[in-house]
Structure formats: C-alpha cells, structure tokens
Amino acid sequence: MDLQTKALHFGYEKGIEGAMAVPIYQTTAYEFRDSEHASNLFSLKELGYIYTRLNNPTTDVFEKRFASLEGGAAAIATSSGMSAIFFAIANAAEAGDNIICAKQLYGGSLTLNTHTLKRFGIEARYFDVHDTSALETLIDEKTKVIFFESLTNPSIDVADIEAITEIANNHGILTVVDNTVATPILCTPFEHGADITVHSASKYTTGQGLAIGGIMVEREGLVEKLRSNPRYEHFNKPDVSYHGLVYVDTNLPPYTLRARLALARDLGAVLSPFNSWLFIQGMETLSLRMQEHSKNALELAEFLESHPKVKKVNYAGLKSNANYANAQKYFKNGACSGLLSFEVESLEEAVKIVNATKLYSLVVNIGDSKSIITHPASTTHQQLSEQELAACGVPSGLIRISCGLESAADLIADMKQALES
Ligand code: PLP
Secondary structure: OOHHHHHHHOOOOOOOOOOOOOOOOOOOEOOOOOHHHHHHHHOOOOOOOOEOOOOOHHHHHHHHHHHHHHOOOEEEEEOOHHHHHHHHHHOOOOOOOEEEEEOOOOHHHHHHHHHHHHHOOOEEEEEOOOOOOHHHHHOOOOEEEEEEEOEOOOOOOEOOHHHHHHHHHHOOOEEEEEOOOOHHHHOOHHHHOOOEEEEEOOOOOOOOOOOOOEEEEEOOOHHHHHOOOHHHHHHHOOEHHHOOEOHHHOOOOHHHHHHHHHHHHHHOOOOOHHHHHHHHHHHHOHHHHHHHHHHHHHHHHHHHHOOOOOOEEEOOOOOOOOOHHHHHHHOHHHOOOOEEEEEOOOHHHHHHHHHHOOOOEEOOOOOOOOOEEEOHHHOOOOOOOHHHHHHOOOOOOEEEEEOOOOOHHHHHHHHHHHHHO
C-alpha cells in the first residue's frame, strides 16, 4: 500500500457507528469484563486496554499508522519528542553505560545527552556525522546506543545511515535515528539498517503547530538483535518489576513492549488521546505537505545562494551542498524537507534580518504550515557554550528557516527585502 493510502486508513477499524473520523477515546481507564479478564490483561495473556498511561484506542491508531509509514513493527507515542528520545535511550542504557551521539543534534538532545543523562550515570560520547570512522574508537562493551538525526536540526546535514548502522551492527549495538525533519515520507531509516526511530510529532506530523508529542518506532525483527546479546541482558532476563516477564520471549516487538510496560508505566510521559487525534489528522496530509515544503525550501535555498549577503546556504537539495549525494541516496525523489539554514556575516546582521522579515514568524519551532525564522545562537542553542556551538555547527550568524506552505514567490520576495533593508 502506498504511504498516502496508509496515512488515511491504516490501523483503524470503523465500529458499529461507522465513524469516518477516528473517535477520541477521552478516558482514563477501561472497565474489565471480570477479574479474570483484568488478570489476563495484566499478564499479557490477552491484549487490551487497561489504563491510558499504558494504552488508549485513539493513541493506538496513531501508533499503528505511524509505525506503518515508517515500515516498523510497533510504536509507542509519548508526550513530546524529547520523551521519545529519552525512552529510546533509557530503554537500553543504565548507570555506568555510554551512548554515542552525533555532534550535529537538536539542542535539546544535546543538553539531554550531555548534562541530564550524565546525572543518571550515562556518558555521552560524540562523533562527527561526516566522520563515521571515529565511531570504532568510541565503542566499548558498555556502549548501548548510537544516536543520530537523519536530517540534522539546525545544521542540515544528512547522515550516512548505512555507514553508521553497519558499524553498529558489527558490534551488536542499537541505532536510534531521530527522523523528525525528514519524516517517514522522505526517509525510512529501517530500510538502511537502523533499529529504532524517534520523532517529534510536534513538527511535520501535526503540520500546523497544534500540539506537542512524540513517537518511538521499532523495526521488524529487532528481537533477533536483542536475543542473547550481552549488551541488553535486561531484555533477556526476567523483569522483576513485571512478574518475571522476559521481553524477547513474548512474541511482541520487545523494545516497544518494554518502553510501554516499564517506562511509560513508571515515567508516565504519555500522549493525551486528544493530541493523538490531532496527529492522526496531520498524518492524512503529511505526504502532500512534505512535497510542498521541500519544493518551497529548494526555491528559497537557490535564491539565497545567489544573494551577495549570504555567506553559505545549508540545504541538502542544492547540488553545491556537501550533503547532496547522501540526500539523493536516502531521501525519496531527492526531496529534502522544509528546513534550511544560511549564514550571514555576524550575529548583529542575523538579528537585523530576522527582525526585518514580515512573512516569517519568529518562533522556535519547525514543520508548521506557516514559515518560521529562528536565530539558534540566541534561542534554541543559547544554553550551549561557544565551543559547543562551534562543535555542533551553529555559528552565531546562522539563521534557520522552516519553509511553510505559502507561495515560494512570496517567501523569496519577503526574504529579499529583509536582506536588503
Ligand atoms: N528532535 C528534533 C530534531 C527536534 O527538532 C525537536 C524539537 O525541535 C525535538 C526532537 C524535540 O521535540 P519536542 O519539542 O516535541 O519535545
């Protein structure tokens, strides 16, 4: 089935009322038929709904539909993209372990990995997404995850997914790919050897900046990588917190199952049914929107590249861009999403341009149908030191644009007047 068809239909069976739109199950809990039914649900003898911190019928449709777009086996929705990333890492690593992360990451992921996870005893080691050879030197027996973004925010690099997953697979290490900016419409990391993807659904999935949410997806067949793997003993040994369940022996996608039964249960960072419903609406038009976002971004990037005030344009759809070959390899039809960035001479110049635009909203978000302009050094990346900024490719004169769905001609005209004002 084509992605657009799946995005409209997958994972929803109409009930007797025949509701065309997926109903919102706005409920905290579900009545059990009797005590045996309740007991069967808790012991997984029967699958069903227990309590909305664990599962919910509306969220279930969102999870199944999203997993099908990504080509995965199962998914768990979370209260934000950050909690999806935390779930993906915390499901594998514990105190004393390390994770290896790309330097080119969203600012929130950098602070999570460098500072917050450190307080949990998990060390983050960094590699340059363009230098995968360094990975080998960072791996040891305590490495639990290699984490990177398929299309990086805000540096707009495209990871060589196969080069990274090959090294990870040689060592039996899980790869977690943040596929937020590309979306499953443009890039499907599982086809290139990745194990788990995470998304901020707050971006292109909602599409109109309507809600915060996230999702973690697991590939088909991941159980074989986890089974008997000394790095992931907790998937192979009885979980004392869940009456001795051995995740790899359940016949259910184990990574998602453990995230649900242990992490969602104990951390509670789950998606509300209403937000799941909003994401279901967004998914219906996701593939159409991603084509338009990509088309607009390419036209704007070409204009910026020709402008004398612009030192550098970062957009993988430009033939001149160092990421062009990777984009052609990993992105369907070479469409590169709506995110681009460009560099001007100084922080002052960048601030002046940001203030002079009229059509672009000064907002720290991406993936909205309305175009957005951001100055990362003074906003999303403000908490990072000068060295951290340089290391993740965010110079102070960098401006990030999330190209919306306005007409490309209007977007270019407004940017031109801002650059020349
Ligand atoms: N991953 C990427 C690539 C992002 O751009 C963001 C937010 O901007 C996140 C994760 C975090 O998502 P959320 O804001 O939904 O927690």
